[in-house]
Amino acid sequence: MNATRAPSDPSERRRDAERTRAEILAVATAEFADRGYDGARVDEIADRTRTTKRMIYYYFGGKRQLYVEALEQAYARIRAAEQEVNVDHLEPAAAIRRIAEVTFDHHEANPDFIRLVSIENIHRGEHIAQLPDLIDLNTPAVRLLTDLLRRGQEQGVFRTDVDAVDVHMAISAFCFFRVANQYTFGTIFGRDLLDPGLREHYRTMLGDMVVAHLTTVG
């Protein structure tokens, strides 16, 4: 029947619950990021999978729960990536710049995550609020910045009226906007914020901005 398909495919259509579940979640993430919660179609997700719509309800229960799990997984991945960063060996200013660059790169490399966050905010964060595991006031990124700010402040090179969450916000804002609003911004101002030729410019600009702010007396 399916002899037309790759016959010696090692992952041939054996039954595999985890695999099926993971595939549905991956496709759903792409679909929700692409069209938003209301724009996404359960049938479309099923069609892009090697299984059927029935399995979505079997494994996830419904469209909403599927979306929530996709959102949760996306956040968990960012969290994991953040944990990789280490700037202990760098001077405060250089370390801040490094963190800004990592955030910059990460946003650019994960547009689907950006889109899911946008979508979730359109829905006023009603789903993320139901995920207590994600509520972590001391995110890896924030912890890193907290230490770093203290180091810089003790050395007398950083201003003292800004905290880690503020700095994280400012960095995220720049990186987020560049990706999330690329379409309207590009249309209105005729500048493609994701033009590879401008990448280094904006990456440097962000570091310059944050460091300039932290090293200037308010």
Added chain:
Amino acid sequence: MNATRAPSDPSERRRDAERTRAEILAVATAEFADRGYDGARVDEIADRTRTTKRMIYYYFGGKRQLYVEALEQAYARIRAAEQEVNVDHLEPAAAIRRIAEVTFDHHEANPDFIRLVSIENIHRGEHIAQLPDLIDLNTPAVRLLTDLLRRGQEQGVFRTDVDAVDVHMAISAFCFFRVANQYTFGTIFGRDLLDPGLREHYRTMLGDMVVAHLTTVG
């Protein structure tokens, strides 16, 4: 029949094409901003109006055209507000700070606009691209910044490797993020970016950041 309604209402249900059209557009703007394009319901818009669904199709043609007009009107209003700003009498640094504050205030006061922009970007700007009137590479905000940057650069107080569009982007990013992502950010980091008690802090921080960046040699 409608004697239960305010009997001497001066805007009693006389026929008024412009009024009906404007009312539909206002309700639609709120509904689209509230739920996104796919989440918005034509019936819901009609119900919140003093007229019927039929009139939406009579005046606008369809859901999509209604959304496009709402988006267009929202941009036109921002544009109009930008044109009011005048900073000719201020020193470059103070003028930049003033522009940042105006943008800050405007974003905070117009969350529906922010949400419409987010929604439009989820749809990859496909609708705004069809509105040639909105494509203005020399927006009031950009024109203002262009003059200002030149002034500052001629006086030798501003760096020369940043242009008006970049500065506008940086300012917008900060203001936009604070409003657009208030829900996810607030949930994860436990900080309400729109807390009135933090308003002055963030307003000052934005000005500090932009001025510090412009007045620091790269």
Added chain:
DNA sequence: CCGCTAATGTACGAACCGGTACGTTAGTTA
């Protein structure tokens, strides 16, 4: 190799929702 259950597939239902056919009324103008 038998039987039990997890995993999967098919077909369909019911509500929703954008859009429209058709009829009606208000206000204007000759």
Added chain:
DNA sequence: TAACTAACGTACCGGTTCGTACATTAGCGG
């Protein structure tokens, strides 16, 4: 005041879409 048109209302249609009832099969334990 008759006739005409812009403005408005009602009722409904047809496709879409989330969800489910029901049937089936693979693979494992005994």
